[in-house]
Amino acid sequence: MVAKESPMLSYPTERLVAVVPRPEQVEKAVAGLRAAGIDDDRIAVRCCEQEAGRFDPTNDDVSGLTGIVRVVQRVLGDETEKLQRLDAALAAGHYVLEIDPGPGGDAPDADLRELGRLLREAGAREVSYYGEWAIEDLDPVT
16 A cells, blocks of 8 residues: 655546545455455555645646546546545545556456446545546445
């Protein structure tokens, strides 16, 4: 499990991301991820005020087609709102888990859904997969 400082990141590309309110829920979530075969070096735990600003939606340093897609996502999609909620959770003292679900880009849907289920069972909310081109919400439809 990684709990180190890293550069600011506005879009957690190819990462499963979830907000976890309490430390004991983080422990349960990480244990579930480990049991599912996710190595510690693929799990990042972000916490509290020192990480606030990490998901600043205006901090995107990309160009070319990816840069154009990011601008369109910010204007037409809900990317900005989702990233602001992640930052707000960190500022409120909650945890944000970033998980690399596996090598080779977008993970299979079944794997993502299973990991999302494990995270939700541990108390996570706002569980989403941030693919290269789109965000897939993995929270159950209510």
